[in-house]
Amino acid sequence: MKNKISFARMGYLLKQQTFVLRSSLSHLLLGTFIFFLCYFIFLSLRFWLNKSAIDVHTSDGWGYIALFIYGLTIALAYSMTFTGLETRVKRIGFLMTPCNPIEKYLSRVIIATVTGFVGILLTYFLADGVRMLLDWVIVGKQVHSTIPGFFNALGDFAEGLTDTKDFQVTISALALWVYSLTFFILCSSVFRTKAFIKGIGLYNLFVIIGLIIVATILFLVVGSYDDGDVGDREDFFNATMVAVSVILWLFSALNVWWSYRNFKQSTIL
Incomplete structure (x- = not known):
């Protein structure tokens, strides 16, 4: 049982941990819904005061x-991956669960993933629906949803994956996104309290340092080319983006390994 994953045990553990974490998950989803709703109300307020309809372009921008x-908010959900293990008593109780460490680790990551990508998305849809209802009640004119604009933004990002001109940049952005999520999983395993706040601070610091390094390399190398060497500049820029992507994927794998290592230690300390 040490390293073998059992789907039966995983199903039991997912059900058990969802019940154990129901309070934290409910607070997260409720807080996210309220945040989205306040955001929409704040943006809609000037339209409501003027009794004017919100046009489709404005709602898409929102x-x-x-x-x-x-x-x-997805990053916030991942920073809560290992919440509920702050005290020794809770960690001992979690340790006594008849599942191996890999199953316990995966169960928490799956719960955080479903909460972040599905649960928070549903709170956004619900908040947008409430905003549209208020818009219809107060203004009484045609209302527009922000959901099409939301998926248009996702579509613009996905379109870059098939665009050879921006492919390297998009892959780098995707690698940064994966690194970001795994980084907050790592923060959840390292910091037992305020993991999101501490993670945001460290994340911003690392991003700034990385941007400075990449910008310095591009400035020194690309700046040395003659004005006519446009092709060489583009080739070097693309190569730099590929290198950045590889580094980010490696760091993502390191984050997963390190978070799993910390998680195993935290359940026995």
Whole structure:
């Protein structure tokens, strides 16, 4: 049982841990819903005061911003991956669960993933629906949802995956996204309290350092080319983006390994 994953045990553990974490998950989803709703009400307030309808372009723009908020709240969900293990008593109780460490680790990651990508998305849809209802009651004119703009933003990102011109940049962005999520899983295993706040601080620091390094390399190398060497500049830029992607994927794998190592230690300390 040490290293073999049993789907029966995983199913039992997912059900058990969802019940154990129901309070934390409920607070997260409720807080996210309230945050989205306050965001929409704040943006809609000036339209309501003027009794004017919100046009479709404006609502689409709000959807783009909502996508950023959605990503931030997903990071919050991942920073709570190993919540509920703050005290020795809770860790001992979790240790006594008849499952191996890999199953316990995966169960927490799966719960965080479903909560972040599905649960928070549903709270966004619900908040947008409430905002549309208020818009219809107060203004009484045609209302527009922000959901199309939200998925348009996702579509713009997905389109870059098939665009050879921006392929390297998009792959780097995707690698950064995966690194970000695994980084907050790592923070959840390292920090037993305020993992999200501490993770945001460290994440911003690492991103700034990385941007400075990449920008310095591009400035020194690309700046040395002659004005006519446009092709060489583009080739070096693309190569740099590929290198950044590889480094980020490696760091993502390191985050997963390190978080699993910390998780195993935390359940016995």
